[in-house]
Amino acid sequence: MQFLGEIISLVVAFLWMGSALVSEVLSKRWGVFVSNVWRMFITTLFIAVLCWYFLGAPYPVYADGKTWFWLALSGFVGYVMGDYCLFKSYIMIGSLYGQLMMTLSPAAAAFAAWVMLGQHLTWNNLLAMAITLTGIAISILGRSEGHKVALKLPWQGVLFAIGAGLGQGFGLVLSKVGLDHYVHAVPADILPSIENVLPFSANMIRCISGFIFFFLLMWLHQGLGEFRRCSKDKKGYLLVVLACCFGPFIGVGLSLMALQYTAAGIASTLMALSPILIIYPSHWLFKTPVTLQNILGSIISCVGVSLFFLL
Numbered sequence: 001m002q003f004l005g006e007i008i009s010l011v012v013a014f015l016w017m018g019s020a021l022v023s024e025v026l027s028k029r030w031g032v033f034v035s036n037v038w039r040m041f042i043t044t045l046f047i048a049v050l051c052w053y054f055l056g057a058p059y060p061v062y063a064d065g066k067t068w069f070w071l072a073l074s075g076f077v078g079y080v081m082g083d084y085c086l087f088k089s090y091i092m093i094g095s096l097y098g099q100l101m102m103t104l105s106p107a108a109a110a111f112a113a114w115v116m117l118g119q120h121l122t123w124n125n126l127l128a129m130a131i132t133l134t135g136i137a138i139s140i141l142g143r144s145e146g147h148k149v150a151l152k153l154p155w156q157g158v159l160f161a162i163g164a165g166l167g168q169g170f171g172l173v174l175s176k177v178g179l180d181h182y183v184h185a186v187p188a189d190i191l192p193s194i195e196n197v198l199p200f201s202a203n204m205i206r207c208i209s210g211f212i213f214f215f216l217l218m219w220l221h222q223g224l225g226e227f228r229r230c231s232k233d234k235k236g237y238l239l240v241v242l243a244c245c246f247g248p249f250i251g252v253g254l255s256l257m258a259l260q261y262t263a264a265g266i267a268s269t270l271m272a273l274s275p276i277l278i279i280y281p282s283h284w285l286f287k288t289p290v291t292l293q294n295i296l297g298s299i300i301s302c303v304g305v306s307l308f309f310l311l
Contacts, residue, residue, distance in 0.1 A: 005262025009270035012255045016274040019246035020095040021281055026239040027087040030230045033218035035240065036083055037227065040211035043244045047204040055194060060201040064185040070178030071202050075209030078171020080217070083210070085163035092157030096282040096294070099275045100139055101161030103132050103301040106308040108169020116173055125308065132304030139297030171206075178202060203252060269306035276302055 026035045048058035055061045063071075089098040107129040113119040142152040151158065179202050183191065186198070218227060230236055245251075258267040275298045282288040 003262075005258050005267060006270060008254050008258040008261065009267040010273070012251055012258060012271045013273040013277055015246045015251040015254065016271070017099070017277045017281065019243055019251060020090070020099045020274065020278055021285060022239055022243045022246060023087060024090040024095040024098075024286070026236065026243055027090045029239065030233070030236055031222075031226060032084055032087040032091070033214060033221060034227050034230045035087060035243075036079070036214045037211060037218055038230075038237075038240045039083075039243055039248075040079065040207050040214055042240060043248045044204055044207040044211060046244060046249045047200055047207065051197070051201050051204065054197045055201065060182075060205055061194075062186045062190075063182055063201070063205065067178055067182040067185055067202075068205060070174055070181055071205035072209035074171045074174035074178055075206030076213055077174055078168055079206060079210030080213045082164050082167020082171055084214075084217075085160040085167055089157050089161035089164055093153045093161060094282060094286055094288050096275075096278055096286075096288050097140065097153060097157070098161050098164065099278050100136060100298055100301060101158070101165050102168065103136065103272065103275060103305050104162060104165030105169040105172070106305055107132060108166045109172045110169075110308065112170045112173040116177070128304050128307035130304075131307060132301050135297045135299070135301030135304055137297070138300060139294055142293070175202065175206065178205070200253065203248065207248065268309040269302075272302050272305040 023035070026039075029035075030038075051060070052058040060067070086098055086102070089101065107125075110119075110121060110125050110129070114121045140151060140153050140158060142150060179199065182198055182202055183195075186194065218224075255267070255271060258271070276295075279290055279294060279298060283290045
């Protein structure tokens with residue numbers, strides 16, 4: 001089918017938009033800790049079924065100690081630190097601005113790869129970073145009464161959203177390190193038959209790490225009382241299942257599939273459209289003001305993201 005990769009990439013952009021909207025509702029209903037404990041747990045179950053079907057076992061077959069270490073660390077940085085910040089930003093500034101700040105993740109990943117893997121930061125990378133930051137600045141800055149440039153959002157929410165983008169970027173690089181170890185741990189004669197399933201299996205380790213750390217943080221921070229209360233909320237379960245499917249399960253799976261049918265630059269650019277797609281649904285659901293400034297800033301940020309992959 002012609003343009004199959006492009007179509008899948010657009011579907012992923014809509015899924016990630018849906019994940020952000022549902023997660024905003026869920027985080028306000030259940031709180032950050034309970035939401036993510038259930039989100040990590042249910043996603044782990046989904047991936048376990050997938051692994052059982054394709055690998056013959058409901059766990060990451062052939063993963064060695066180094067694989068577990070790096071992927072668990074990736075789960076802590078990307079899911080625990082990153083998603084904690086992301087869900088807090090949804091509560092404070094909404095999913096529209098939270099998704100906008102996630103355009104920082106390619107810049108964070110490029111910086112992390114430079115520090116950890118010795119990859120070079122090119123002038124094209126720096127240009128893309130500058131354009132992305134310009135788009136974000138246009139969206140979140142405005143004029144105060146004294147005609148000075150001022151932040152028009154709660155600064156705590158902005159900091160959490162920046163933390164989310166940094167967490168996802170650094171977590172991505174750690175995932176690459178862990179996945180490389182995973183590939184080397186699989187016997188050479190078996191690797192071709194399960195290579196496409198390995199990213200899902202690797203993500204299971206990240207989710208297990210996320211579940212453990214989120215549960216410990218929840219227990220230390222607020223005990224189990226809130227967890228028990230939310231566990232009786234049947235409508236909340238629907239939200240958390242939708243958040244799992246839209247984001248870490250189906251969303252991630254289709255994003256990997258898109259790369260098989262089209263160029264990585266095209267797929268990444270189309271998948272990065274979620275900050276634009278979310279503008280009017282966020283306005284309709286949460287009454288978030290829509291201005292030309294928001295639209296222009298989101299478009300410029302997405303252009304910056306696309307330049308990371310197209311230049």
